[in-house]
Amino acid sequence: MPGVNDERPENMTDEATDQAGDAEWELRLYVAGQTTKSITALANLKKLAEEHMHGKYHIEVIDLMQEPQRARTNEVIAIPTLVRKLPEPIRKIIGDLSDKERVLVGLELKERAGK
Numbered sequence: 001m002p003g004v005n006d007e008r009p010e011n012m013t014d015e016a017t018d019q020a021g022d023a024e025w026e027l028r029l030y031v032a033g034q035t036t037k038s039i040t041a042l043a044n045l046k047k048l049a050e051e052h053m054h055g056k057y058h059i060e061v062i063d064l065m066q067e068p069q070r071a072r073t074n075e076v077i078a079i080p081t082l083v084r085k086l087p088e089p090i091r092k093i094i095g096d097l098s099d100k101e102r103v104l105v106g107l108e109l110k111e112r113a114g115k
Contacts, residue, residue, distance in 0.1 A: 023056065024086060025049070026086035027049070027057060028062055028074070028082070029041060029045055029060070029061050029083075030080060030081045032080075041080035041082070041095070041097045044103070045059060045082060045097055048104070080097075091107060091108065093106040093107070
């Protein structure tokens with residue numbers, strides 16, 4: 001099955017491994033049209049999800065040009081913004097998701113350096 005990998009990524013804690021391996025991930029990516037940053041953010045998110053979420057994820061892309069009311073409803077103040085709805089707690093990451101280490105820490109897939 002695509003996205004399934006039984007190998008444990010380096011530097012992943014037991015807790016993070018358990019969360020990634022067992023969880024169903026619900027991710028929402030807020031964008032504003034087909035900008036370079038939006039396209040890059042989606043590509044980076046898909047790659048990261050395949051590598052670390054073992055095929056157990058759903059990505060919803062929300063174009064705020066089409067649905068601007070959702071920015072207020074979901075407290076999105078910058079774009080692109082990734083919101084992890086599940087597993088809880090909700091986490092938000094702003095930017096094009098190109099800093100893989102920052103994204104992994106933000107999604108709680110990896111511990112912050114120095115912890």
